[in-house]
Amino acid sequence: MAKPQKGARRDSCGMSELELTLVFAGVVAGAAPIVLAVLGETITEKAGVINLSLDGTILLSAMVAFAVAFETNNLLMGFVFAAVVGAVVAAIVAFFSIYLNQSQVAVGFVLTLMTRDLAYFLGNSYSHLQGPQVVPFPVPLLKDIPVFGPVFFSQNLPVYFSLAMIAWCWWYMYRTPLGLQLRCVGEHPRASYARGIDPRKLQMVYSICGGLLVGLAGATFSLSVKPGWGRPQGAEGTGWIALVLVIFGGWNPIKAATGAYLFSFLQVMGIYCQEWLPTVPAQVFQVAPFPLMIFTLLVMSLAQKESVLNWAENKDRMKSILAVLSGSVPTALGKPYRPD
Amino acid sequence: MGIFFRNVLDGLLILLAVFFFTTVILLVSGAPPFAAYYHIFKGSLGSWIKLAQVIQVWIPLTLCSAGLLYTFRIGLWNIGVEGQIMLGAVFTTAVLRVDAAKGMPMLFIGLAFIAGIAGGAIWALAAGYLKTKGGVHEIFTGLGLNFVGQGIILWLIFGPWKRPGIASMSGTELFPQQLWLPLLPALRLPPVGLALALAALVLTAVLLRYTHLGLNLKAIGNNRDAAYLFGLKPDRDMIIAMIFAGGFAGLAGSLQVAGVYHRLVPAISSNYGYLALLIVMLSNYNVWITPAVAFFFACLNVGNIQLPMMLELDSSLSGVIQGSLVLAALAVYSWRSRRKAPGGTVAA
Numbered sequence: 068m069a070k071p072q073k074g075a076r077r078d079s080c081g082m083s084e085l086e087l088t089l090v091f092a093g094v095v096a097g098a099a100p101i102v103l104a105v106l107g108e109t110i111t112e113k114a115g116v117i118n119l120s121l122d123g124t125i126l127l128s129a130m131v132a133f134a135v136a137f138e139t140n141n142l143l144m145g146f147v148f149a150a151v152v153g154a155v156v157a158a159i160v161a162f163f164s165i166y167l168n169q170s171q172v173a174v175g176f177v178l179t180l181m182t183r184d185l186a187y188f189l190g191n192s193y194s195h196l197q198g199p200q201v202v203p204f205p206v207p208l209l210k211d212i213p214v215f216g217p218v219f220f221s222q223n224l225p226v227y228f229s230l231a232m233i234a235w236c237w238w239y240m241y242r243t244p245l246g247l248q249l250r251c252v253g254e255h256p257r258a259s260y261a262r263g264i265d266p267r268k269l270q271m272v273y274s275i276c277g278g279l280l281v282g283l284a285g286a287t288f289s290l291s292v293k294p295g296w297g298r299p300q301g302a303e304g305t306g307w308i309a310l311v312l313v314i315f316g317g318w319n320p321i322k323a324a325t326g327a328y329l330f331s332f333l334q335v336m337g338i339y340c341q342e343w344l345p346t347v348p349a350q351v352f353q354v355a356p357f358p359l360m361i362f363t364l365l366v367m368s369l370a371q372k373e374s375v376l377n378w379a380e381n382k383d384r385m386k387s388i389l390a391v392l393s394g395s396v397p398t399a400l401g402k403p404y405r406p407d
Numbered sequence: 408m409g410i411f412f413r414n415v416l417d418g419l420l421i422l423l424a425v426f427f428f429t430t431v432i433l434l435v436s437g438a439p440p441f442a443a444y445y446h447i448f449k450g451s452l453g454s455w456i457k458l459a460q461v462i463q464v465w466i467p468l469t470l471c472s473a474g475l476l477y478t479f480r481i482g483l484w485n486i487g488v489e490g491q492i493m494l495g496a497v498f499t500t501a502v503l504r505v506d507a508a509k510g511m512p513m514l515f516i517g518l519a520f521i522a523g524i525a526g527g528a529i530w531a532l533a534a535g536y537l538k539t540k541g542g543v544h545e546i547f548t549g550l551g552l553n554f555v556g557q558g559i560i561l562w563l564i565f566g567p568w569k570r571p572g573i574a575s576m577s578g579t580e581l582f583p584q585q586l587w588l589p590l591l592p593a594l595r596l597p598p599v600g601l602a603l604a605l606a607a608l609v610l611t612a613v614l615l616r617y618t619h620l621g622l623n624l625k626a627i628g629n630n631r632d633a634a635y636l637f638g639l640k641p642d643r644d645m646i647i648a649m650i651f652a653g654g655f656a657g658l659a660g661s662l663q664v665a666g667v668y669h670r671l672v673p674a675i676s677s678n679y680g681y682l683a684l685l686i687v688m689l690s691n692y693n694v695w696i697t698p699a700v701a702f703f704f705a706c707l708n709v710g711n712i713q714l715p716m717m718l719e720l721d722s723s724l725s726g727v728i729q730g731s732l733v734l735a736a737l738a739v740y741s742w743r744s745r746r747k748a749p750g751g752t753v754a755a
Binding site: 119159163167168169172173174176177178180181182183184185187188189190191192298304307310311314346347348350351353354355357358360361364365368369371372 | 432435436437484486537541542543544546547548550551552554555557558561562565566681684685688719720721723724725726727729730731733734737738740741742744745
């Protein structure tokens, strides 16, 4: 009796091509807010500022996005207000560190906890309400491309925006004069000062720009990926993941966004694992990416050690693997410029 | 006297700013601000029973804060206190679950404490080694290990340690009564916990102030490269600082299990680790101000529970107050150092 049942179960679990496209469409959709947060933080850190408040900021902007969209019945307003919230929190972090000489890590950490509690407190009356949410917007023609169509072009506008932002951020950073300025401020603020650029102003501006994207990430959560508001919302923890993904991506927007897709894939696989191993509580799978994250960071850090680099000197494949893993920290990261 | 007066003035300024901010938040959420403050006050200091609850929260907060003083002094961001509490709780539960424990309660409670300290220290050691040998920033290892600790607790509660018949978020089975920490009658307060927290404070004050270890931690925290040139061993001292922080946090976890919940519950750490980080920052890394700030935070946390019952507000208001306190304090500290330096520039 038990045997045929087992066989039948495996059949229903084996994935067909249609299911696979659905899984990948889910991965792309689920990654959208993480991609936005990762890009925002990459811009901020590239300019030399760490915004450690990501996790709370995402929650607070998610709450604000939902509340505003609910009250005005206007999704766009939700996104706008969320972006403003993200920008304001980022501005506080940057201001405290650039102009008040406080540790960015300390201020960011305090704000992580505070914005999270602020979100729960102010959002209390919006808990578990049915509100507006983003509708799918398939792109005509493109959506009919086999496999690619359903995965990338049958999504909603925030997802398209996240995809476009990856390319745009890379282009801006590496192909425009303004991007060169941005990188210079993070690498060598004193040199940019000598060239007539005010590093403090620029760091402030790019922190705010990064914050705008982080706010949009929050709105994408509460209006699209995990619609609605509650305690917990479901976005808890992703801010920390995003911070790690920036390092994982070596401060390169494309690599960091790839990390976001990998993470989203892991999350989706977690849901399937739950089906296959029903005795293990769901929370354990939510935790699984974190040891993986520590391991990745460890490998990346070891990959930059001199002894490891020497060892890989004559091994072409190892060298290319190490090149992918390495990424240069913006030299002035966390050390704001002080005029003298 | 002048310094004292200025500190009091700064304190008042911080409180005023936070009071203003919180009142605005309460008004925005449509709640009567003064009723909210009144309920928090009455819910924390309104009776002896409430005060005992406050002290029960104060104990783990103080233990964790004391541990953090070591890691802050050497310049480590030990964000992993949460996980260290959790592992302490897990190890303690493991010892108290042994069948023989019922026969020799005192021996096993003692063993459970040692196990708890070891559990917290192991979790801190992992972060310490990854930092010193692996080059991974302690913020990320600490944070990752917090999540892993939570995963371990949930797995234990739903798996190997589940209650016979039902596995639920309510935790493992209650221990037999003889394994509960003895309480002061009337107040439901374990004197052992109180004594341990005070001992931890005194030990920390002495170690940081009067020993080579304290001096080394400070020197390395101030300038790691110079300390290295002076023949100090930053890596070794970082590990030592981590062991202290983890050990104290683990002990806090033990007390939560043996003295408060009498079982392992998912929310065993109750965010106390994160709060302790705020407490130490707000007390400006001072050993003697820390317990006072911890007491205030404990009042907020206990009094807060009244808000959902009385005013249908979310109980996270205490977090908002605590966070804005630290932020306001940071602003005032930097404003003060700015005033001291001529020309408005601040020495780095």
